[in-house]
Amino acid sequence: MEGLGDANEINARCLSASFxxxxxQWQLLDSILPTGGFAHSFGLEAAMQSRxxxxxxxxxxxxxxxxxxxxxxLLPFICATTISPDAQxxxxxxxxxxxxxxxxxxxxxxxxxxxxxxxxxxxVFSEIPCLKTMRGEAxxxxxxYFHHAPxxxxxxxxxxxxxETTQKAYMFVTMRDIISAATRLNLVGPLGAAVLQHQVxxxxxxxxxxxxxxxxxxxxxxxxLLDTVQGCxxxxxxxxxxx
Amino acid sequence: MxxxxxxxxxxxxxxxxxxxxxxxxxxFIVPKKVGSSQTDVVWIYTITYGGGIVSGDSIAFDFTVxxxxxxxxxxxxxxxxxxxxxxxxxxxxxxxxIGRDALLVVIPDPVTCxxxxxxxxxxxxTLATDSSLLLVDWITSGRHERGEKWAFSYYKSTNRILLQxxxxxxxxxxxxxxxxxxxxxxxxxxxxxIAMIVLLGPKLQQxxxxxxxxxxxIMSQQFSFPSNSSSKPDMKPDFVASCSxxxxxxxxxVVRVASMTTEAIYxxxxxQLASMExxxxxxxxx
Numbered sequence: 001m002e003g004l005g006d007a008n009e010i011n012a013r014c015l016s017a018s019f020x021x022x023x024x025q026w027q028l029l030d031s032i033l034p035t036g037g038f039a040h041s042f043g044l045e046a047a048m049q050s051r052x053x054x055x056x057x058x059x060x061x062x063x064x065x066x067x068x069x070x071x072x073x074l075l076p077f078i079c080a081t082t083i084s085p086d087a088q089x090x091x092x093x094x095x096x097x098x099x100x101x102x103x104x105x106x107x108x109x110x111x112x113x114x115x116x117x118x119x120x121x122x123x124v125f126s127e128i129p130c131l132k133t134m135r136g137e138a139x140x141x142x143x144x145y146f147h148h149a150p151x152x153x154x155x156x157x158x159x160x161x162x163x164e165t166t167q168k169a170y171m172f173v174t175m176r177d178i179i180s181a182a183t184r185l186n187l188v189g190p191l192g193a194a195v196l197q198h199q200v201x202x203x204x205x206x207x208x209x210x211x212x213x214x215x216x217x218x219x220x221x222x223x224x225l226l227d228t229v230q231g232c233x234x235x236x237x238x239x240x241x242x243x
Numbered sequence: 244m245x246x247x248x249x250x251x252x253x254x255x256x257x258x259x260x261x262x263x264x265x266x267x268x269x270x271f272i273v274p275k276k277v278g279s280s281q282t283d284v285v286w287i288y289t290i291t292y293g294g295g296i297v298s299g300d301s302i303a304f305d306f307t308v309x310x311x312x313x314x315x316x317x318x319x320x321x322x323x324x325x326x327x328x329x330x331x332x333x334x335x336x337x338x339x340x341i342g343r344d345a346l347l348v349v350i351p352d353p354v355t356c357x358x359x360x361x362x363x364x365x366x367x368x369t370l371a372t373d374s375s376l377l378l379v380d381w382i383t384s385g386r387h388e389r390g391e392k393w394a395f396s397y398y399k400s401t402n403r404i405l406l407q408x409x410x411x412x413x414x415x416x417x418x419x420x421x422x423x424x425x426x427x428x429x430x431x432x433x434x435x436x437i438a439m440i441v442l443l444g445p446k447l448q449q450x451x452x453x454x455x456x457x458x459x460x461i462m463s464q465q466f467s468f469p470s471n472s473s474s475k476p477d478m479k480p481d482f483v484a485s486c487s488x489x490x491x492x493x494x495x496x497v498v499r500v501a502s503m504t505t506e507a508i509y510x511x512x513x514x515q516l517a518s519m520e521x522x523x524x525x526x527x528x529x
Contacts (some may be wrong), residue, residue, distance in 0.1 A: 049466050053481045054430060065430055072418065099411035102497050104487035215449050220416035221400070223430050228499040231485025237460040 022038060024125065024159050029169055031176060035116040040109045041181035041241040042066050042174070043230030048185055049237075052229060060196060062226075063178050064203050069223045071211030075167050076219045078153040079212065082166040085157030087134050093150040096216060101147070101159050106232045107243035114148035121155040128158045129203045137227050167212040181241060209213070246336075247271070247304030251285045251314040252461060256310040268292040269302045272319075280523025281285050284313040286523070291350075295323030296362065299331035303338075310342035316349045322384070324356040327396060332361040333452065334343050339367065341374040346446050350512075350518065353381040353505065356395035363399040371407055375444025378402065379512065379518070379527075383426075383505050384435040393427040396420070404443065404495075411442065412490050413497070423437040433477065434501040440510050440515075443495040446522060451496040454515050458498060460487045482507050 003025060003069045010079060047053040053062050073076055077093050086172060089092055101107035122131040134154075138144035149170065156166040247269060249263035265271045272288040295303070305390055308314045341347045350487045352456070356362055358464055368376055385391035397420050402412040417439075420426045431437070443450045484500045498515075502508045512528040520526040 015366050046466075052481065061425075061429065077304070091522045096411060096414070099489075101411060102487060102489050103413050103485075103499075104489070107487075107489075125507055172302070220418040222420075224417050224419075224439075224499065225431055225434060225483075225501050227503045228437070228485055230485050231487055232462050232466070232483065235459055235466055237463070237466045240455075 003195045006222055010183075019146070022159055025161065025165075025169070027124070029155070029173060029176075030160075031180065035113055035120055037113060037173065038180060038184075039242045039243065040113070040184065041045075042178045043105070043226055043233065043243070044187075045185060045239055045241045046177055046229050046236060048227075049189065050144070050229060051233065054185070056192065059182055062201065063182075063196070063200055064207075065176060065223045065226055066178055067171055067175060067200075067204055067207050068211075069104070069112050069179050069221055069226060070171060071207045072220050072222045073220075074149040075208070075211045076214045076216040077149040078156075078167050078170050079163050079173050080216055081150045081153030081212070082157040082161065082163045085154045087137070091138075093216065094144050094147050094182050097147045097150060098145045100219060103227050103231050105243045106227075110148045111145045112242070114146040114151040117148065117155065118151050119183045121151075125155070125223065129137045131140060131158060138202055164212060168205070171182065171208045175200060175204050184240065198239065246338075246479045247302075247397075248342070249287060249304065249306040249341075250309070251307070251312045252309035253312060255424070258285050259316055260285050260312065263287075264304075265308070266302070266304070266312045268297070268300055269304065277315075278520070282522070282524035283522045284315060286315045286317065286525075288319055290319055291322070295325050295431045296333045297325050298328040298333060298334070298361070300333045302315075302334070304335040306337060306339040306342045307340070308345045308347045311344045312342065314348070315527075316347070316351070317527075318351040321352040324354060324360040324362040324395070325355050326359045327361040330361065332363055332397060334362075335364040337364075337366045338420070340369045341371065341376060343371040344373055346375040346377070346444065346522065347370075348523055349494060350377070350379050350516070351381075352401075353383045353438070353508075354398075355383045356385055356398055358385065358391045358394040360395040361397040362395070363397070363401075365401040365403075367403045367405070369407060370444070373445055374385075375446035376404065376441065377443075377447060377516070378441040378452075379438065380425045380441075381436065381438035381508065384431065387435055393419070393431050395427075399432070399484045399495050402439070404441070413495060414444075415439070415497075431501075433503055434483075436498040436500075436502050436505045436508050438498075438502075440498040440500070440512070441495060442498075443490070450515070450518060454498060454516070455496060457515065482511070484511070 039218045059097050118135050179193045179197050182188050183190055247263040247266045248262050251258055252261050268291045270290050277286040384393045399418045401416040403410050481503045485499050489495045516527040
């Protein structure tokens with residue numbers, strides 16, 4: 001009888017250790033978290049205005065291309081900071097990504113989202129005081145650009161998520177945000193958007209598997225047309241989004 | 244593997260090619276005079292034996308442009324990459340070092356990869372804070388008159404610009420690979436050529452400003468009509484370009500272009516780089 005009690009206690013302890021993590025995970029992936037993701041269309045607005053995306057089929061293809069590019073360019077940065085969630089790694093990867101995001105529009109979007117995420121995470125996850133200290137030090141030294149991908153990896157790493165989950169989570173939030181932008185651009189209705197998201201999910205899964213766990217030396221862009229069109233965002237006559 | 248070598252340095256006050264070692268299958272051609280003899284510049288043309296890069300070829304060379312020199316690296320025609328045999332990948336590597344107050348101008352014709360070709364190129368540039376670099380890196384969809392549109396298997400182009408202390412200023416790797424989620428042509432839509440132009444350094448400040456203004460003007464016309472206008476209802480623009488600043492204090496400009504014809508990019512380059520004639524003796528892409 002005692003043996004069984006011990007087993008139950010161990011089981012209960014394990015479950016209770018993962019429960020807070022699960023709730024934090026859900027909160028991090030919820031679009032209600034105030035990180036300003038809704039202000040960015042990942043070049044979709046420019047693609048629509050240049051008639052590159054006109055139908056829902058075009059939209060589906062566009063989402064897949066953005067995900068592929070996020071995978072090839074950004075997952076290595078997520079992976080690295082999730083595995084080593086410390087200030088030194090963050091600084092090194094932040095500078096490296098800044099040199100790689102040669103598109104000014106996406107570079108600014110990245111720093112805006114990363115800064116917001118760092119600020120939110122430092123306030124929300126108070127059980128991890130180093131988030132606040134890292135943020136404070138970086139703000140006073142002016143050394144960090146706060147790019148989104150490395151910050152995302154850092155926060156998840158400090159919350160105890162494994163690298164695979166974090167990389168897939170990043171692909172998820174990217175997909176979530178573009179599809180949300182598509183509804184606000186009237187390219188698809190809310191129900192159609194939900195259907196599309198589910199249809200794209202298996203592709204997102206296989207793209208995540210393909211591009212995850214690579215070194216930052218391998219980071220590359222795979223959709224140059226997308227990059228070119230997104231760079232046109234500031235030429236748009238009227239715009240809803242920042243990028 | 245032994246590498247080719249080019250050194251341009253000042254000899255009696257003039258930019259001079261003091262070392263020129265080419266390794267098969269690459270050859271350097273150095274015309275005695277390009278343009279006006281007043282201009283202090285050295286032009287170097289690279290060609291490959293056989294007219295193109297053959298499956299499995301590996302080409303590498305170092306290029307040093309010493310302080311205050313001006314050098315131009317260009318091609319005689321489009322670099323053709325022939326089909327891959329036994330999945331071999333051809334490679335090209337350039338390691339360039341640009342001295343203080345020096346200018347390197349890299350203005351090749353585009354790379355054209357034939358069906359099933361596999362090609363990888365890397366260009367690393369190390370600069371001083373007052374060096375200047377004009378870099379054009381571009382590719383066509385292939386022999387499109389033969390119906391080969393983005394039919395190659397693998398193309399990877401890496402361009403790295405670093406300061407002398409190793410600080411990365413600009414890092415870009417573009418990878419185009421045929422794969423399960425879609426052919427390369429899906430990602431390129433109807434565009435048949437893409438280009439990247441980097442303008443960096445004090446000698447190129449005027450061209451940077453002019454190019455930013457010109458691109459903004461061209462593209463704003465594309466977007467000035469709301470999307471439900473009856474004029475040009477469903478037509479994608481033939482030519483798309485965007486400019487971005489990069490680096491500390493926005494010291495560099497990168498232009499990305501996608502075009503439905505190669506000619507339109509030649510035209511664009513000719514127009515934007517015309518003022519380079521003053522520095523290099525002849526207008527690029529004439």
